[in-house]
Amino acid sequence: MCSAAHAGHTQKLYLMLQIAKLEVLCFFADFFALIKTYCIFMRTKHSHTLAHILRKTMNDKDYQEWERQVEEAKKHNNRILIEFENYLKTKLLKPNTIKNHIDNVEFYANDFLLRYEIIPIEKGFLEIGSFLGDFFIRKASWASKYTIKENIASFKKFYTFLNETGEISKNELNEMKELIKEEKADWIEEVENYWNNIENDW
Numbered sequence: 001m002c003s004a005a006h007a008g009h010t011q012k013l014y015l016m017l018q019i020a021k022l023e024v025l026c027f028f029a030d031f032f033a034l035i036k037t038y039c040i041f042m043r044t045k046h047s048h049t050l051a052h053i054l055r056k057t058m059n060d061k062d063y064q065e066w067e068r069q070v071e072e073a074k075k076h077n078n079r080i081l082i083e084f085e086n087y088l089k090t091k092l093l094k095p096n097t098i099k100n101h102i103d104n105v106e107f108y109a110n111d112f113l114l115r116y117e118i119i120p121i122e123k124g125f126l127e128i129g130s131f132l133g134d135f136f137i138r139k140a141s142w143a144s145k146y147t148i149k150e151n152i153a154s155f156k157k158f159y160t161f162l163n164e165t166g167e168i169s170k171n172e173l174n175e176m177k178e179l180i181k182e183e184k185a186d187w188i189e190e191v192e193n194y195w196n197n198i199e200n201d202w
Helices: 002-057 060-090 095-112 121-139 145-164 170-201
Strands: none
Touching: 060 095, 060 121, 060 145, 095 121, 095 145, 121 145, 121 170, 145 170
């Protein structure tokens, strides 16, 4: 009788610990989602600052033309991203996984590739090294070893999609994969050094 009561108490305690563990995990998931939302807000704010700087260095006509080209490029990118999202759905991926892939490619296409010059998203595979090895680490406050790997997975899926739809060649896709294979370790080392240096400064 006593043994049965003890077993029941142990089981109840175990369930309580599991519930507490889940609550902690949910808290951190919400916390990191909030951080990412804040970083996206700051990213938008910095984009407006960049536009302000460009505005001062161009005459009205050139600046308006630049704005027009950027908006056209974003419309083009967003149409492709919708097609990419539909493609991912056919792969039976989880909604959150699809969203992460879309967010990663959207940041790359509409922030990085259009930041200093207008680079077509179809040619973006040539710029992945500059993005993951430098820009992403400095500008994305959520940059980490994990998010570097997450972005690599997104880019592989995205440019495989573009290859399957005839937007890029097989050779171009292989060129991107070879770049990732050769430089991935350097990108991860760079992001770890970046955060270690910040921690040491504190």
